[in-house]
Amino acid sequence: MKKQVNVGVVGCGYWGPNLARNLRQIPECNLRYVCDTNPERLLHMRRLYPEVEGTQNFDTLLNGALDAIVIATPVRFHYPMAKSALLAGKHTFIEKPMACSVAECEELIELAHKQGLVLMVGHTFLYSPAVLKIKEIIEWGDIGELRYISARRLNLGLFQKDINVTWDLATHDISIVLYIMDEMPVSVSCRGDAHVTPGVEDVSTLYLSFRKNKAATVHSSWLDPKKVREMTFVGSRRMIVYDDVSLHEKIKIYDARVEVPPHYDTFAEFQYSYHYGDVYIPYIKQDEPLKLECQHFIDCIREGKTPRTSGENGLQVVQILELATQSLKHNGVSVPVPERRQWAGLHSPLLSTEVSEPTRVAA
Numbered sequence: 001m002k003k004q005v006n007v008g009v010v011g012c013g014y015w016g017p018n019l020a021r022n023l024r025q026i027p028e029c030n031l032r033y034v035c036d037t038n039p040e041r042l043l044h045m046r047r048l049y050p051e052v053e054g055t056q057n058f059d060t061l062l063n064g065a066l067d068a069i070v071i072a073t074p075v076r077f078h079y080p081m082a083k084s085a086l087l088a089g090k091h092t093f094i095e096k097p098m099a100c101s102v103a104e105c106e107e108l109i110e111l112a113h114k115q116g117l118v119l120m121v122g123h124t125f126l127y128s129p130a131v132l133k134i135k136e137i138i139e140w141g142d143i144g145e146l147r148y149i150s151a152r153r154l155n156l157g158l159f160q161k162d163i164n165v166t167w168d169l170a171t172h173d174i175s176i177v178l179y180i181m182d183e184m185p186v187s188v189s190c191r192g193d194a195h196v197t198p199g200v201e202d203v204s205t206l207y208l209s210f211r212k213n214k215a216a217t218v219h220s221s222w223l224d225p226k227k228v229r230e231m232t233f234v235g236s237r238r239m240i241v242y243d244d245v246s247l248h249e250k251i252k253i254y255d256a257r258v259e260v261p262p263h264y265d266t267f268a269e270f271q272y273s274y275h276y277g278d279v280y281i282p283y284i285k286q287d288e289p290l291k292l293e294c295q296h297f298i299d300c301i302r303e304g305k306t307p308r309t310s311g312e313n314g315l316q317v318v319q320i321l322e323l324a325t326q327s328l329k330h331n332g333v334s335v336p337v338p339e340r341r342q343w344a345g346l347h348s349p350l351l352s353t354e355v356s357e358p359t360r361v362a363a
């Protein structure tokens with residue numbers, strides 16, 4: 001029986017407490033410390049979990065008897081904190097986005113590799129049973145050839161001061177798009193506007209162009225009255241709509257397509273045929289993605305595995321965000337994605353325990 005993994009969480013604002021709650025529920029994990037410079041946040045955490053030690057000083061975590069550190073601070077702190085954690089010999093989990101630049105991500109990946117430590121990034125949606133199901137359906141060919149993906153992630157707030165809406169909300173959609181496409185785009189363009197905080201875009205539209213005429217659009221907004229978390233996956237035979245706000249019907253598969261007649265002699269004979277068929281709602285086991293993500297981090301440490309959302313995956317997302325920022329500054333110009341040496345497919349295969357029977361849609 002392997003020993004428990006001793007963990008400290010730094011950053012107890014909005015998201016850190018969710019990580020702490022899930023880590024505490026894992027039998028193989030011992031949440032020993034929570035850390036925040038804000039004494040009120042620390043007091044809140046100590047009231048919730050009096051048995052967990054609290055500190056305002058990150059060095060206490062670095063010098064403490066911990067196996068791992070979970071970083072849930074604002075993005076500008078990710079790189080310096082992760083670097084210190086890895087140098088102190090701790091397995092490291094960094095919330096999304098991994099860091100502020102590709103150069104920072106590369107340094108962290110190399111350091112984790114040298115130190116023989118697990119480096120994982122909090123791309124939570126890649127632990128969502130709905131997203132895994134969509135990947136499975138697409139890989140089994142049930143929607144035909146994937147043509148394009150469109151994503152919308154909108155609501156009122158939460159406004160960030162140091163990153164724009166693309167670095168905040170689009171990060172989730174980019175990670176899902178890369179996971180499904182399993183390749184990097186060839187070019188990125190992005191437009192956006194700052195309506196509330198000067199210089200911080202609160203609405204943006206990202207266009208990712210992939211090989212073989214495939215594409216993805218990602219619309220992100222902190223300035224919308226309705227909470228929308230929706231993605232559409234358009235295939236040559238069927239289409240999938242993923243509504244993350246829906247409780248029980250997160251995925252709907254539409255038997256809908258447009259067909260062009262194979263032969264026609266005159267323009268008058270040419271007619272598109274629109275096919276409207278059944279709508280199918282596959283069963284998805286309800287499980288909190290963050291719980292699965294935290295369990296995966298602990299499993300990777302105990303079993304010496306590379307996480308599904310490894311440093312390399314975190315870097316791919318940051319690379320797109322960096323290029324999106326370049327494009328934003330130049331009115332949405334298309335920026336090519338440079339090839340990287342290490343590129344070898346994005347994601348490690350699903351863990352065997354997670355592979356379920358594929359969803360087959362009636363032909």
Ligand SMILES: NC(=O)c1ccc[n+]([C@@H]2O[C@H](COP(=O)([O-])OP(=O)(O)OC[C@H]3O[C@@H](n4cnc5c(N)ncnc54)[C@H](O)[C@@H]3O)[C@@H](O)[C@H]2O)c1
Pocket residue numbers: 010011012013014015016035036037038041056058072073074075077095096097122123124168
């Ligand atoms: N995976 C997800 O779905 C998800 C959702 C929300 C936020 N996030 C990510 O979580 C991270 C935190 O976001 P948030 O919304 O919780 O931010 P937040 O501002 O609400 O909380 C950050 C906390 O970090 C603390 N902090 C800042 N500097 C510190 C330091 N040097 N030492 C110790 N504590 C320090 C602050 O006092 C604050 O309490 C971000 O990277 C964000 O992108 C992820």
